[in-house]
Amino acid sequence: MxxxxxxEKLKSQLNEQQVDLLEQAAETHKKQSNITFCILVMEADSIQIETSQAENRxxxxxxxxxxxxxxxxxxDKWLPKFDIQVIPATYLPSPTSVVNPKWLEQKMDEKGLRIKQIAFDTGVDRESIADWVSGKRSMSQIVKAMLFFYLSK
Incomplete structure (x- = not known):
């Protein structure tokens, strides 16, 4: 893949070896920074490419x-005669990425909430909530999302 x-839109402009070298260059960006390229439109003298970055380590x-x-x-090296128009799509972190035990404690203090109240409102057992707040238990992305939206209202 x-x-x-x-x-495939470039196959009429480049030979197989050039396509392979272009792929290798793109693969480097994918491995190092999780950057991907998508050729959207190719016209007689211009190419429109969407470049996006996803989450990386x-x-x-x-x-x-x-x-x-x-x-x-x-x-540019492989398509010097073309006007390359780039549509950049930067990575936007999930708003839930801020959720950690410290953030939970801070929000609970701000709102005057106790573990018992969160358990009552969410239907999640108190022990699980206590473990997330203390850091004894890691939070899944779904748990982070629930707590983020619950404590951000």
Missing amino acids: SVILGI SGKYATEASLVKRTHEVF
């Missing part, structure tokens, strides 16, 4: 300008 979505994310630059680094 191709790393560059829509790469390092937690460092590219700006729109950086995504545009990286797209040109990958494609």
Whole structure:
């Protein structure tokens, strides 16, 4: 499977070896920064490419300008006669990524909530909530989402 979505649109402009080298360059960005490329439209003298970044381990994310630059680094060498229009899509972290035991305690203090009240309102047993608040038990993404929206209202 191709790393560059829509790469078949370039097959008329590039030979097989050039396509492979283009794929290798894109694969490097995918592995290192979780950046992907999608060729949306190819016209006689221009190409429209969407460049997006998903969540990665390092937690460092590219700006729109950086995504545009990286797209040109990958494609300009192989498509010098084309005007490459880049549509950057930066990574937006989930609002629930702030949820941790410290955040829970802070929000509970701000709102004057106790574990018993959260258990009553959510239907989740008190022991589980106490373990999440104390950090004894890790929270799944669903639990983080529930607590985020419950405590953000």
